Amino acid sequence: MPTNRPVIKGAATALAHTPGMVRYGSKPFREAKARPEFLAELTRGLWGYDEACRYLPNQVFIGSQPPARLWEVEQPWFDKLAEADGVEPPFGHIMEERRFLALLACADPFKHVLLRERFWEEMGPVLEAAPLTAPLASRTPALLTDARMDAELESSDSLPLFTGGEGAPVGVVKTGHSEDEALSASVLLENLSCKVSGALAVHELLNHVDGLGLSDVDLVLSCSEEAVGDRYQRGGGNMAKAIAEFAGCDLGTGIDIKDFCAAPIPAMVIGASLVESGVFENVVVVGGGSLPKLGMKSLYHLEQGIPVLEDALSAVAVWIGRDDGHSPTVNLQAVGRHPVKAGAALDKQFRELVLEPLRRLEWGVDRLDRVVTELHNPDITVSAKAGDVAARNYKMMAAMLAVAKEIDRSDIAGFARAKGVCGYAPTQGHIASGFVYVPHALREMAAGGIRNCLLVARASLFLGQMTELTDGMSVLIERNGE
Amino acid sequence: MDLEDQGRIKELAEEYGKDGIVVLLGAPTTEASQVQFETVTTGDPSYAGPLAGVELGLPAYHVFEPTVKAAIDPDQYAENIEVLEMGLEADAIVDALAGMRAG
Numbered sequence: 272m273p274t275n276r277p278v279i280k281g282a283a284t285a286l287a288h289t290p291g292m293v294r295y296g297s298k299p300f301r302e303a304k305a306r307p308e309f310l311a312e313l314t315r316g317l318w319g320y321d322e323a324c325r326y327l328p329n330q331v332f333i334g335s336q337p338p339a340r341l342w343e344v345e346q347p348w349f350d351k352l353a354e355a356d357g358v359e360p361p362f363g364h365i366m367e368e369r370r371f372l373a374l375l376a377c378a379d380p381f382k383h384v385l386l387r388e389r390f391w392e393e394m395g396p397v398l399e400a401a402p403l404t405a406p407l408a409s410r411t412p413a414l415l416t417d418a419r420m421d422a423e424l425e426s427s428d429s430l431p432l433f434t435g436g437e438g439a440p441v442g443v444v445k446t447g448h449s450e451d452e453a454l455s456a457s458v459l460l461e462n463l464s465c466k467v468s469g470a471l472a473v474h475e476l477l478n479h480v481d482g483l484g485l486s487d488v489d490l491v492l493s494c495s496e497e498a499v500g501d502r503y504q505r506g507g508g509n510m511a512k513a514i515a516e517f518a519g520c521d522l523g524t525g526i527d528i529k530d531f532c533a534a535p536i537p538a539m540v541i542g543a544s545l546v547e548s549g550v551f552e553n554v555v556v557v558g559g560g561s562l563p564k565l566g567m568k569s570l571y572h573l574e575q576g577i578p579v580l581e582d583a584l585s586a587v588a589v590w591i592g593r594d595d596g597h598s599p600t601v602n603l604q605a606v607g608r609h610p611v612k613a614g615a616a617l618d619k620q621f622r623e624l625v626l627e628p629l630r631r632l633e634w635g636v637d638r639l640d641r642v643v644t645e646l647h648n649p650d651i652t653v654s655a656k657a658g659d660v661a662a663r664n665y666k667m668m669a670a671m672l673a674v675a676k677e678i679d680r681s682d683i684a685g686f687a688r689a690k691g692v693c694g695y696a697p698t699q700g701h702i703a704s705g706f707v708y709v710p711h712a713l714r715e716m717a718a719g720g721i722r723n724c725l726l727v728a729r730a731s732l733f734l735g736q737m738t739e740l741t742d743g744m745s746v747l748i749e750r751n752g753e
Numbered sequence: 754m755d756l757e758d759q760g761r762i763k764e765l766a767e768e769y770g771k772d773g774i775v776v777l778l779g780a781p782t783t784e785a786s787q788v789q790f791e792t793v794t795t796g797d798p799s800y801a802g803p804l805a806g807v808e809l810g811l812p813a814y815h816v817f818e819p820t821v822k823a824a825i826d827p828d829q830y831a832e833n834i835e836v837l838e839m840g841l842e843a844d845a846i847v848d849a850l851a852g853m854r855a856g
Contacts, residue, residue: 618836658782667840674836683839 277543277591278598279748281480282710284333284363285471285586286697287371287464287560288324290317291433293582295460296565313569314436316579320367323583325352328648328695331711332585334362338711341693347650349578362710363475365583368434369394370404372442374467375432375460376412378517383445383459384432385423388414390441403474406485406519407467415443430456451502458498461562464584465497465510469559470518472586476555483590488520489551492542493527494534495559496701514557523555531730532645532700534558535587536744539706539726542591543601543746554591558706560584561699568655568698580651585697589709599716599748605632607727607745615733615741621668624727624745626675632747636677639690640721641712642668643705645729646694660703661694662687704728705745716750723749754792759802762793766809776813777821781837783845786815790853815850817843 293299294310302309323329327348330336335358344351373394376384386394391414398408415423423443424431431440444463447454473491477483493511500507511525528538535558542554562584569579591601607624625642629635649659669686672678678686687693692711696703705726712724729743766774776793780786788798793811797804814821817838822830837843 616833616837618840656784663840667836670836670838670840673839674831680839 274594275547275549276594277546277601277603278594278751279589279601279709279713280592280595280598281476281483281590282362282713283472283475283479283588284707284710285366285468285475285588286329286332286363287366287368287468287471287584288320288582289368289371289464289565289584290319290579290582291368291372291436292460292464292562292584293317293566293569293579294433294436295430295457295562296567296569296581297563299566299569300457302570312573313566313579316569316573316577317436318578318582319435320365321355322352322578324355324365327351327353328650329365329583331695332362332697332707333360333365334710334714335360338692338695338708341695342688346653347577349580349650361714362479363472364403366471369441370398370401371467371584372432372434373398373412374404374407374471375463376442377408377410378463378467378470379412379459381447382413383447383456384442384463385413385415385420385445386442387420387440388416403471403478406474407470407517428456430460448501453498453501453505462497462499462510464562465495465559466513466517467559468584468586469493469495469510469514469557469588472557472559472588473514473518473520473555476588476590480590483553483592485519486522487553488515488523488555490542490545490554491515491518491520491523491525492538492554492556493525493559494530494538494556494701494706495527496531496534496561496564496699497559510559511557514559520555530742530744531732531734532704533728533730533743534701535704535706536726536728536746539589539591539601540603540606540744540746543603546591546593547603552593555588556591557586557588558701559586561701564697564699568651568657571655575654577654580648581698583697585699585702585707587702587706587709589706594751597751599713600751602747602749605629605725605747607743609741609743611740615739617664617667618671620729620741620743621671621727622675624729624743625668625725626672626677628725628745628747629677636672636690639723639725641692641715641724642690642727643692643708643712643724644668644727645700645703646692646696646705646707647698647703648696649694651698659694661691665691709748712748721750722753723747754789754797754802756802759792759797759804762809762811763803763807766811771809771811774811776811778813778815780815780846781841783842783849786846787849787853789813790850813850815846817841818847818850
């Protein structure tokens with residue numbers, strides 16, 4: 272008998288390779304203001320589309336390679352590019368920059384993104400010819416002749432759009448309001464980038480699952496990292512609704528869930544709860560890409576002569592619906608939460624997010640097949656002197672479990688490989704959280720490789736300077752019938 | 754070490770004298786521990802903060818070092834520090850600071 276028990280019916284990813292937009296990441300943008308010659312250095316360090324497609328962490332992101340492959344190939348991976356296999360990726364595609372820039376204009380109802388006429392003449396038919404992008408390209412964007420584009424680019428408030436970081440701009444982003452910092456060209460570009468990449472992830476999801484059409488989506492929950500609003504309400508929202516509209520989910524609505532990098536897990540828990548309560552039948556949780564994170568560690572990368580690896584906007588979409596008897600279930604009895612009293616220390620966080628829900632279920636660690644937290648690509652972070660985030664977290668998690676006598680101390684060193692996953696995600700924190708792994712978890716459960724997976728996300732709330740706390744949440748997903 | 758902390762340590766050293774102060778470090782990595790140790794002994798290696806070029810020469814120990822561990826109530830250590838010691842690169846930090854002290 273069908274029940275409202277929430278299950279994950281599908282998950283997909285989208286990766287937009289946008290080297291020309293790295294200059295608008297927060298760190299490169301600030302560096303270029305202080306040191307204009309930085310842009311030339313940055314451009315020399317950027318990869319082309321072909322290299323991005325052949326990069327192992329990107330191939331894992333789109334499902335062309337399993338995460339276990341990362342254990343087999345010695346780090347670093349940026350100098351070990353694979354050959355493209357030409358096989359359709361299981362979770363989603365890597366989008367080339369020109370298509371993405373054209374979609375930015377299509378997604379902009381207020382016409383602040385203006386494209387060069389001849390660029391659109393070239394890209395419009397390309398978008399319309401592809402099943403993924405055709406539904407998103409129905410609106411003709413605002414276009415400018417070369418002469419008018421040159422005039423527009425002279426405005427100091429505007430941001431030119433480049434492909435690959437050089438050549439003549441193919442478009443420009445104008446400010447939304449001359450006296451409103453919340454509607455500056457850079458904020459609008461950040462938000463539109465999130466909107467487009469999020470909508471792409473939704474369409475990748477629709478194209479990769481059976482049983483979910485645009486009109487079936489009741490609710491979109493966005494766990495993205497942007498802040499949509501105006502001078503009277505910065506961060507007012509609602510990115511989820513904007514993504515739902517652009518994606519074509521005409522019968523659905525949307526709500527944003529905010530919790531820094533941890534937001535995807537609260538969004539999944541809330542989405543699953545709304546399905547179980549019967550309020551909504553089909554919820555899509557989506558995280559769009561974060562433009563400010565592009566090139567975040569680029570100074571380190573350039574200093575060491577390695578490619579600027581933070582060159583792609585990443586997005587994930589997950590469909591939560593009612594029990595169909597076979598999709599993995601979301602176990603709402605095993606939601607780990609982070610109470611205020613737990614403080615901000617990493618070991619205390621993991622105690623609340625990993626050990627406490629297991630004890631509530633009266634499970635030993637041996638019953639847990641996989642635990643996933645912050646899967647930042649170590650190629651990016653190790654070279655930036657930030658270490659291997661995933662490895663560090665697993666070691667701390669294992670130490671906490673050893674002190675709690677859940678595992679033997681001799682098992683600490685091997686814990687990551689036994690229960691964990693090697694990092695591979697772009698350093699866009701909400702994506703790198705357990706969220707990025709959901710498509711792989713579904714595939715591994717379907718193949719019988721794992722019975723369950725605990726998704727763990729943490730949030731550095733102190734960065735917003737309203738509290739010194741962190742936050743976090745975890746949730747267990749299980750093979751149906753376990 | 755951030756500039757505010759450097760300024761505070763400099764003030765304290767000026768107020769109480771170098772002999773009345775011990776700096777207790779809690780950095781999670783070897784590199785950060787080394788930088789902090791250097792900052793409060795021979796001066797800020799980045800030459801960005803108030804301790805740039807200032808040789809305070811303060812005694813500095815990491816919380817994982819045996820000398821400090823022996824001075825802490827074992828129950829408190831187990832409750833608040835033991836997991837961190839096991840989960841972080843404690844041995845490398847202790848060795849690195851011992852090496853810096855030995856010159």
